[in-house]
Structures are given as structure tokens and as C-alpha cells.
Amino acid sequence: MAEAVSLKDGIGRQDLRTVRRRFLGLHRERLRVIARELTPNQRAFVDLLPLLFHINHPTLPGFAGSDTPIGIPDYTPTQAVLRLARKLSRSFEYKKRARRRFYIQALYLMGSIGSIAHTSGSDFDIWLCHDPELDSTERELLRLKARKLEAWGKELNLEVHFFIMEVDAFRNGKLDALSHESSGTTQPHLLLEEFYRTGVLLAGRYPVWWMVPPEEEGNYTQYVEMLFHKRFIDPLDCLDFGSLESIPVEEFLGAAHWQLFKGIESPYKTILKLFLTEAYARDYPDIRWLCQETKRAIYDGDFDLRKLDPYVLMYQRVEQYLQGRNEKDRLELARRCLYFKSEQTLSQDQPQLRDDWKREVLEVLTRGWGWRRGELVNLDSRQNWKIDQVMDERNSLVRELSYSYRLLTDFAREYASTDAIDPEELSLLGRKLYTALEKRPGKIDSINPGITRNLYEERVSLHYTRTRGDQYAWFLYLGEVNESAARVTSPLKTAACLSEILAWCHLNRLINLNTIITLYPKENPIRQEELFAILGTLNNLYPPHETHPVPMAQLKQPPRALSCTLFLNTGIDPMAHLAKVGKQLTTERSDPLSFGSAHSSLVETIEQLITTSWGETLVTYHQGTRGLLESLCLYLRMGLQGDVGQHPASATAHCFNSVRGGSTARRVEKLFNDVMHCFSESGTGLNSRYLQQIEDDFYLIHYQNDKFSYFPITGDQEVLDILSEPQRSFRPTTIDSLSLASTPLPCILRHNRAGAIQVFYSTQKGQTELYILDEHGALFHQQMQEADEHYLLVQQQRFLKGMLLLRSLSLPSDQPSHRYLLDAPEFYHLSRNRNGDYVAEPRTPPRHRLPDSYMELRLISEGLDLNQSPHLLVCGDREFSSLEYGPELYSTVAQHLLDQRIGHKAYPIYLTSLEISGIGSEESATTIQLLKFKKRLEGRLNQALIKLKP
Known part of the structure; x- marks a missing residue:
């Protein structure tokens, strides 16, 4: 142990140099530890990073243009680094240039890298600090370079994330927008504490926080000003990320949201961080930050890497906290989290390595915990855990994540007084948590959040059984479970329809195309061929091991459908059913929605799978014509939500159980996509209507009161009546391609x-x-x-x-x-x-013009109700008033017109014009109302004319 820095008489330049040297020494040791965990190519990536941001060279990785900001202060590449660069580019030659300005202030690694929790799959989070004077173009070039280097890291099996930072803005609370990797405004102080505790300086300026003694943390700002004012340190040598003097209590609320969000994918790492945040909240406002313990040890000259390991320090603080609360089960979980995060397998003998320090640290810890070999064997076999154990562990993890979240949010809400967190960010995180953790019927929940890699079962059994409610449902059992064994065995999963249970198995990687699936009972309606056809479709729709994180931007909009898959008539052959009930099927009428002489629909059941932009997969079950229309309206609602201009997802339909299954699927698929096109921006929009015939009835689908719905129409005449209803704005109607084909209506409405x-x-x-x-x-x-x-x-x-x-x-x-x-x-x-x-x-x-002999017939009235409004019928120069003729008006006019015609021919009477007061106002009659009025009036006149015929 080195001698402690004495601060009795105040700190001096020599003391500051000693502290800085110790911090740099600790960071060099951590970089050596990091290097031992990496492959040669990955080590080269880390070693070359400072050089790649110090110069621009077109043949080196990450080149984004000669104008990209470069230059790191106090950086000179070693000969080893230059040799690495020449291996990548034979034409590379390093020319040292005197720079007037350095645009890259510093590069830091942070997180679990170099700690006991560092594994081959650990992310590389890199803080890239730049000159605040960069303009928007220069910043974009820097981002482009960072993205190119992230891509290079991916080629080397490194998951690299650059965080482009302006230090002054960070210190003043201006943070990156919330994203899958950035916590936004939710936890800036907790993020800073983690940076001070885990950050490793790769190149550039060091944090001035190093130079503030532990006992001066509460006076951080004034102390830094003193160091600069007295020129103990040069401001151009360091960066001021800010202090931990005070933390808004709302940040614990933000941290709860953020950590729970991250815990959905990485529960073991997250639970430790949540427990640590709980411990900090308990000490609020006099928080004992772990980074201050690290600093105290360095000032005291005790910088043993094992003692200062960030994850060991975090576990020890969590242990103190949970023991103080007497929460033994949570403490056991915290221990499992640390053990799993380290990826050590202590139950297996390993070749004795010269410096296997991580294993040694874990052995000391587990002995102290009292873990026996049997427990270690079970934990080390985690990648072979099967579904029942994984589900128990998943439930335990979700329970603890939710409990910790409630503790922190209750604490924050009790003490919160100001709004320090962007409410939109909390809303986005809340939506993400809702989609990941909320259980509801038909939603495919994830049961394996990073617990094990392989859940595949060699054999499962599916039972189609009547439930207590006199309905049928599907029951899933592991292994070979016959009907008698099922009576005394609890099913792993139940579902109303087959596609739901198969989608649950497939998406949770429980079965694959090689799994043996036994169906019970023997008279089960599903054939093996149909079962594996559905599985094959799911395999194509959701390729195994292909996952896509949901961008935060998508959570700002309501969830919209990214895909819609329909399985029709699962286990049902509608043709056989129709033949059984004696319906005539020999006909040229081949529309599956109005098939045969009986005009029967061949769609009896619909199992609908919708994957949403929020990352959910939802399964709904529908029956009959009503079910088909309800599933269609659900598809419209979810397909047309979200950003304007988004192209709606296409629907696909599948039917494997009938000789007409293919044509039925194609018909339904076309219907769904045609209707979606009709209501989308590329069609005629939400103000449209769509008319569809199913069996003998018609159905009009429309968007009204902010939702899609439908109503039935009986017969051709009612169709005409509905289409003739007045509209106050343009409402186009599309008729399905196979409906009303024998009438001119589809042709007319297309125009x-x-x-x-x-x-x-x-x-x-x-x-x-x-x-x-x-x-x-x-x-x-x-x-x-x-x-x-x-x-x-x-x-x-x-x-x-x-x-x-x-x-x-x-x-x-x-x-x-x-x-x-x-x-x-x-x-x-x-x-x-x-x-x-x-x-x-x-x-x-x-x-x-019309011939001079043509007799005009005009109506003059104050309104459309002729029983209430006095009116005139004008025939040429002759006027006939309702006040004068009363009920005899129409017969009198008809007689007059008949007398004027050559040969007294009784051909129909037509009005030439209507003159109704107020016809131009907004409240006045529409054109269709005037045409209907004209038709009714002509009807009265022609009825009177018929009675006058000899």
C-alpha cells in the first residue's frame, strides 16, 4: 500500500500529481485486465481507437472524410500502435503535426469492462468527448465516424456503442435523447456516479473529479474553482463532468423506469443495479456513493484492483443493504446475479492459470455465502435448464424487478418536489414496460429473458380437450403425456386456439421442426400435416434467433401492426361440413365467401396473429362471418395507427385443411389487403366505405367515431338505399371485386x-x-x-x-x-x-337547345316538404299553385301537359328545374336530396298521368 496523501495543511501540486498518477496507474491496470479478456483483433480495436480519432486516414477503419474533427490532446501513438495501423493499411504512414486545436477532448471506456462482470459478450460503452464549438456538420461527421467504428467492432464480435458528448452540456443537464442505449434525462447523477466508478481513460483529458478530495465532495464546485484559480491544475488538462453534491429525488423514479426497461433483456445485471439504487435511496439525502469509496482508497494509497472492482463494490453495498432489511431471498438473488454476470463455472475444474483473479475472487465470495457444490452444479448448468425451471426463475426475476421498481417509485413520489425528468421519457419507458411485462389473453409473453440459451424440447404433447365452460381448448404438456397421465399432470400452457400455443412455443424457442409433437385424443381434428404446415409458416414469419429491439421512436406512437397472419379453418374442412348438412356444392359460383348454390361462406374460424411496432405478438380467435369482419376491423385499426405516411403491413392468410383451402386463403388475403388499401393514404382514406358480400348479405365497413366497424345490409335494394344516403363531405365507396358483379354499381363507383x-x-x-x-x-x-x-x-x-x-x-x-x-x-x-x-x-x-315545342316544367318552393310549404308548378307560361288547386294540383298539371302533347301521348313527365329558397346555404339540401325530391315529385305527376289514360 502506498503512502496516503496528507491533506492536513491543504493540498499542493505534488499531492495532486500523486493523485493523478495513482488514478492513471489504476486505469492502466484495468486496461491490462481488459486486454486479457479480448482476442488479438479485439485488443487491436481498443489500442487503435485513440489513433483513429487523432488522425484522418482514408485507408484506416472509420474514415468519414478529411473534414472530420480529429486530434486528442497529449496523445502520441506508441510504436506498437503504429505497427497495428500498418497491418491494416500498408500505405499508412504517421506524420506528427503540431496542432493548434484538438477537437477530441477525451475517450473513455465505461461499464462492466475490466471488472469481474466483464465477459466475452460485454458491451463496449465509449464516451467520446468533443470540443463544444463544433458545428452541426462537424458533429454529424463525428457521429458518422463513430457509426463506422461500431460496424468495425461488430465484425470483431464486439458490441460497441459510442456516446458523443459535450461535457459542458452534460454537466448542465443537456443529455442525449432517450434510446435503447441512452437513459436520456432519467438518471444523470446515477450515470455520472457509475462513470466515476467504472470509467477507464483511453486517451485525452482526465476528469477533474479525481482532484477533489473525498472530504470536499460536498463543496465540489467551489473546490474546483479554487484549483483553477490558484493554477494548481490547468483547465486544459482536465474535464469537468460535474459533481454528486445533490441529486433530485425524481431521479430515483427515472432510474426505476430505466433499470426495469434494461432488466427486460438483462435481468441479472439490472437487479444488482436496482438494489444499489435502493441502497442509495435509503441513505438519501446523505448518500454514500461507491465512487467516493474508490476515490478514498486511491487517496489512501490502497488501489488493489480486486478490492476496487466496481461489481464487487456494488455487490458488497447491496449485501449490506439487504442484510439490514433482513431480506434473505433477495440477497440470494443478488448473489446469483453476480455469479451469473461473471460467467464463472466454479463446479468445473479449470486449468490453473497464472492470474485467474476473477475465479479466485468468486471462490472466496461463494465460500463466504455457504454455497455447496450441489448448488454450484445447478447454477453452472443454467444453459441446460428446461422450461419449468426457467419459468420459475423468470417469475422470480420479474417479481423482484417489479418489487424494486415499486419501492423506488413510492420513495420518489413521497419526496418529489420538482420535475427533473422529461415526462415524455417516463411515458415511453412505461409503455415499454407495459408491453414486456403485462400479461393479457392472447398476448405471447416471453419466458426466457436471457436466462438460458437452449429451451428446445425433444418431445411435447398437445391435447384438445373440453373445458369446464363447455368450450374446447388446447393444453401443452412436456414429454409424452397420454390422456390418463394428463388427468394428474398440470399443463405448461393452455390456449383457445392452436396457432396461439404453437406461436408461444416457437417464439420462446421451446419447439422446432425436429420436435416430436404428439396429438391427443386420437380423433383430434388436427392432422400432423396441418400442424407442421402451421409450424413452418411460423418459422418463416419469425425466423429463429432473429430479434429486433424496439426503437424508442416507435413507442411515441400507438402500436401499429407490422404483420398480420391469418390461419383459417384450423382442424375444419368446410366442404365436408356443407356436404354433411346436404347443401348443394356443384355450381359455377366459386367465391369462397359466397360459395355454391347455397351461397355459403367457406370461412368458419380465423386465428389472427398480429405483431406490433411495440414488439408484441397478439393472437385472437374468431368464428363465422361476424368473426371474419371483426378480425378485419382489428387489422384496419392496428394497421393504420401511428405516423402518417407509414405503409400499412400486408396480411397473409393460410388454410391447410380443405381441397379449397388455397383459394379460400387467397380470397381472404385479397379481401384484407384490398380493404386496407381502400382506407389507407394510398387509397381513398379514412372517409371511405367498403362494401362486401358474404353469403347472401352485404356488409358496409366504415370508419366512424374514431373506430372501424361494419353493419349488415340485406338485399340489392337496401344497398341502393344505403348508397343514396346524403353525405356532408365526400365519402367514396369501394365495392369488393367479387360482389355485385352482375350490376353496374362497381363500375360506377370506380369512377x-x-x-x-x-x-x-x-x-x-x-x-x-x-x-x-x-x-x-x-x-x-x-x-x-x-x-x-x-x-x-x-x-x-x-x-x-x-x-x-x-x-x-x-x-x-x-x-x-x-x-x-x-x-x-x-x-x-x-x-x-x-x-x-x-x-x-x-x-x-x-x-x-331543346325544340321550341318542348314544354318546360319547373317547381318553385320554399322547402322540400310540399305538405308544409306552398309551391308552384310552372308549365311554360302557365302557373299552378298548391294554394289554388290543393290535392288536385298534380292531376291538373298532368292533364295540362297531356293536352299540350301531339297525339295526347302519355309518356313520362320529367321536371326541368327546381327553384327552392336557400339552396346555396350550408344547411340546405344536398344534391342527392334534391334528386330524390325530384324523383318523388315526378312519381306523383306520373301516377296522376296514368289515371288520366283512356
Whole structure:
């Protein structure tokens, strides 16, 4: 042990040099320990890092351009480092240049690196401190260089994370945004304490914290100012990351969130840190920081690496804390966490190494804990633990993580007085915890958070059994468990549908394509071929050992579907069922949703798997037509949530149990994707409607009151009634490609566009069918006697133009009226092509006027309710008033028109124009309402005309 630094008469320059030399010596020793844990190529990575940030050379790793900021103060590469560089690049030649400015202030390693917890899989967290004067372009180049070096590290099996830091900003609380690796504003003081305790200086300026004696920690800021003012140390030689003088109590709340978030993936490391945070919270506000113990030892000249190992110090403090609370089970868990984190296997004899210090430290600790060989053998076989033991351990870990989280959050909320943490960050972490830990029906929960590498079972049994509620469910057992054994054995997992239990097994890596799966009972509806077809689909959908962390940015939005997979009719052959109940199947009607002469749906059950942007996999089970539509609405809701502009996930459907399974799956898959396209931005948007036929009924899917829903429609006439309902804004309707194919409706609605009035007509069998789409997408239909095309077009054009003109003249002066004058109605003639499909051919109405003998018929009224509003029917120059003629008005007008016609022919009467007060106001009738009104009025006149016929 070296002599302690004496501070009785105040610190002097010689004392400061001694302290600095001791810290640097400790860091050199830690770097030697780190080097022993690395492969030669990995050691080269660490040794070369300072050189790569000191110079820019195009043939060395990480080169991001000649303008990338470089230069580390007081750094000169050794000959060994230069030899490593020349191995990577034969053209490399180091030229020492005098620099006026160094843009890279320091490089530090921090975390478990070099400690007893350092393993081959440990992350390399590197703090890259830069000149605060760098502009945005220079910072981006530095980030690019860091990303390139992270990629190089990955090639060497190193997981490297650079944290680009501006020290002054860090000290003032301006931190990196929350991410999978950065804790954001949630725990800056606790992060700083860990940095002071674990950080290893690679190159550059040292932390001025080294130079503040332990007893001066409470007076840190003033002491540093004194050191600078009296020129004991040069500010250009060090960096001031800040002090631990005070910590906001809210930080314990943030730390609880952050550590629990990290604990989802690395529970053993996290539990130790959470327990340490609890110990700090117990001492609040007079916290005994571990980094101060390290500093005290260095000032006292006692810098034994084993005693100052960051993880050993952390465990010892946790042990004191938990023993003080008499929490023996939690203490045992803390010991397991340290043991597993070290990745030592003390039950196995190892070749005696010259300096196997980690093993020696663990042996001393475990002897003190009273661990016997049997316990060590069990712990060392962790990678071979099977599912039951893993689930017990997982439940224990989650229980302790949750308990510690509650302790810290209760403490913080009791004492909190200011808002030191970004509430959005807490919200994001809360969402992540919710998705990872919350259990709910249909959600595939993870049972192996880094406990073991291999859970695969050679054999499992699946039982399809009636439950107490008279429903059927699937029960999973490990090994070969027959029906009699199942009565006395607890199942490992139960689920309502097969795909849920298989997805749970697959995603938790419990079974693979080689696992023997036995099905019970023998009359089980599932065939082995279907079972393995579903497993193969899951294997393609979720490749084994492929995991993707959820970016924090995705948690800012509601969870949206990243994939949607449908398994149809699992264990059911609908064709066999239909034949059994005597339904006729021999027909040309092949639509699986309205199949055969009985118009039956071939979709009986739907098992829907949705993977979300929050990292969840959800399974829902649906039955029949209602279930199909509910699963469709769920897919729409989850597929169209989140950022505007996101491309919705496509749905895939699978059906393995019927001769028509493939066509049924393709039909449902197309339906789901067509509907999704309809409501997406690339289609016609959320204001759309989608009409679908299933069996003999129609269903209209729409978005209303912030949700997707559907309602049934019975028969073609009700379809027309629904489509003709007035709309106050444009609502286009899409008709499914196989629905209403024998009618012109799909063709008509494909032409629909906002703001246009479109007229469609066809004539056959002595009748004319007239369809008009108004500017909001409502559809008017009228059937009439066969009409001459010339007069039909002229009449409709005259009526619609008159209505638009009247509407434009009635608009307030501050609203543009020219739109109604310019948007002339469009006309289309409907006919069928060789395939029998309807096509719409544009028509241009005749330009010449109606003949002088043509009798105009106008209605003048104050409103659409003719029973309440006085009105006039004007035939040429003659006026007929409802006040004068009363109930005889229509027969009188019909008689007058009949008298004017040559030969007194009783062909239908049509209105030429409507003149209704207030037609241009927002509250006035829509075009579809006026057309319906015109149709009703014409109906009254034509009924009166029929009665006048001889």
C-alpha cells in the first residue's frame, strides 16, 4: 500500500500529481485486465481507437472524410500502435503535426469492462468527448465516424456503442435523447456516479473529479474553482463532468423506469443495479456513493484492483443493504446475479492459470455465502435448464424487478418536489414496460429473458380437450403425456386456439421442426400435416434467433401492426361440413365467401396473429362471418395507427385443411389487403366505405367515431338505399371485386371522384336505368321507361346545370361561386364488354337547345316538404299553385301537359328545374336530396298521368 496523501495543511501540486498518477496507474491496470479478456483483433480495436480519432486516414477503419474533427490532446501513438495501423493499411504512414486545436477532448471506456462482470459478450460503452464549438456538420461527421467504428467492432464480435458528448452540456443537464442505449434525462447523477466508478481513460483529458478530495465532495464546485484559480491544475488538462453534491429525488423514479426497461433483456445485471439504487435511496439525502469509496482508497494509497472492482463494490453495498432489511431471498438473488454476470463455472475444474483473479475472487465470495457444490452444479448448468425451471426463475426475476421498481417509485413520489425528468421519457419507458411485462389473453409473453440459451424440447404433447365452460381448448404438456397421465399432470400452457400455443412455443424457442409433437385424443381434428404446415409458416414469419429491439421512436406512437397472419379453418374442412348438412356444392359460383348454390361462406374460424411496432405478438380467435369482419376491423385499426405516411403491413392468410383451402386463403388475403388499401393514404382514406358480400348479405365497413366497424345490409335494394344516403363531405365507396358483379354499381363507383356530379345510364328491355353520383359520393338511382338518349342527356344536363347555377347565385358574397359554374356534370353510357363486365363510356351531351315545342316544367318552393310549404308548378307560361288547386294540383298539371302533347301521348313527365329558397346555404339540401325530391315529385305527376289514360 502506498503512502496516503496528507491533506492536513491543504493540498499542493505534488499531492495532486500523486493523485493523478495513482488514478492513471489504476486505469492502466484495468486496461491490462481488459486486454486479457479480448482476442488479438479485439485488443487491436481498443489500442487503435485513440489513433483513429487523432488522425484522418482514408485507408484506416472509420474514415468519414478529411473534414472530420480529429486530434486528442497529449496523445502520441506508441510504436506498437503504429505497427497495428500498418497491418491494416500498408500505405499508412504517421506524420506528427503540431496542432493548434484538438477537437477530441477525451475517450473513455465505461461499464462492466475490466471488472469481474466483464465477459466475452460485454458491451463496449465509449464516451467520446468533443470540443463544444463544433458545428452541426462537424458533429454529424463525428457521429458518422463513430457509426463506422461500431460496424468495425461488430465484425470483431464486439458490441460497441459510442456516446458523443459535450461535457459542458452534460454537466448542465443537456443529455442525449432517450434510446435503447441512452437513459436520456432519467438518471444523470446515477450515470455520472457509475462513470466515476467504472470509467477507464483511453486517451485525452482526465476528469477533474479525481482532484477533489473525498472530504470536499460536498463543496465540489467551489473546490474546483479554487484549483483553477490558484493554477494548481490547468483547465486544459482536465474535464469537468460535474459533481454528486445533490441529486433530485425524481431521479430515483427515472432510474426505476430505466433499470426495469434494461432488466427486460438483462435481468441479472439490472437487479444488482436496482438494489444499489435502493441502497442509495435509503441513505438519501446523505448518500454514500461507491465512487467516493474508490476515490478514498486511491487517496489512501490502497488501489488493489480486486478490492476496487466496481461489481464487487456494488455487490458488497447491496449485501449490506439487504442484510439490514433482513431480506434473505433477495440477497440470494443478488448473489446469483453476480455469479451469473461473471460467467464463472466454479463446479468445473479449470486449468490453473497464472492470474485467474476473477475465479479466485468468486471462490472466496461463494465460500463466504455457504454455497455447496450441489448448488454450484445447478447454477453452472443454467444453459441446460428446461422450461419449468426457467419459468420459475423468470417469475422470480420479474417479481423482484417489479418489487424494486415499486419501492423506488413510492420513495420518489413521497419526496418529489420538482420535475427533473422529461415526462415524455417516463411515458415511453412505461409503455415499454407495459408491453414486456403485462400479461393479457392472447398476448405471447416471453419466458426466457436471457436466462438460458437452449429451451428446445425433444418431445411435447398437445391435447384438445373440453373445458369446464363447455368450450374446447388446447393444453401443452412436456414429454409424452397420454390422456390418463394428463388427468394428474398440470399443463405448461393452455390456449383457445392452436396457432396461439404453437406461436408461444416457437417464439420462446421451446419447439422446432425436429420436435416430436404428439396429438391427443386420437380423433383430434388436427392432422400432423396441418400442424407442421402451421409450424413452418411460423418459422418463416419469425425466423429463429432473429430479434429486433424496439426503437424508442416507435413507442411515441400507438402500436401499429407490422404483420398480420391469418390461419383459417384450423382442424375444419368446410366442404365436408356443407356436404354433411346436404347443401348443394356443384355450381359455377366459386367465391369462397359466397360459395355454391347455397351461397355459403367457406370461412368458419380465423386465428389472427398480429405483431406490433411495440414488439408484441397478439393472437385472437374468431368464428363465422361476424368473426371474419371483426378480425378485419382489428387489422384496419392496428394497421393504420401511428405516423402518417407509414405503409400499412400486408396480411397473409393460410388454410391447410380443405381441397379449397388455397383459394379460400387467397380470397381472404385479397379481401384484407384490398380493404386496407381502400382506407389507407394510398387509397381513398379514412372517409371511405367498403362494401362486401358474404353469403347472401352485404356488409358496409366504415370508419366512424374514431373506430372501424361494419353493419349488415340485406338485399340489392337496401344497398341502393344505403348508397343514396346524403353525405356532408365526400365519402367514396369501394365495392369488393367479387360482389355485385352482375350490376353496374362497381363500375360506377370506380369512377367516383370528389366534387363531380356524374350521370350514368343504360337502356335495355324497354327501360332506362339512370344513376347519378353527387359531389359527395352519394348514389341516386331511377328506373324509367325507355328514353331517347338525346332527350335524356339534354334533360339531365339542363336540370343539373340549373341546380348548380342556382346554388352558385345563392352563395354568400365571400365564397367562390365560379366552381359551381365550371364543374359541369359528366355523362357516361353503361354497356357490357365481351366478358360481361360493365364499362362506362364518356358521352358529351348535345349542344343544341331543346325544340321550341318542348314544354318546360319547373317547381318553385320554399322547402322540400310540399305538405308544409306552398309551391308552384310552372308549365311554360302557365302557373299552378298548391294554394289554388290543393290535392288536385298534380292531376291538373298532368292533364295540362297531356293536352299540350301531339297525339295526347302519355309518356313520362320529367321536371326541368327546381327553384327552392336557400339552396346555396350550408344547411340546405344536398344534391342527392334534391334528386330524390325530384324523383318523388315526378312519381306523383306520373301516377296522376296514368289515371288520366283512356
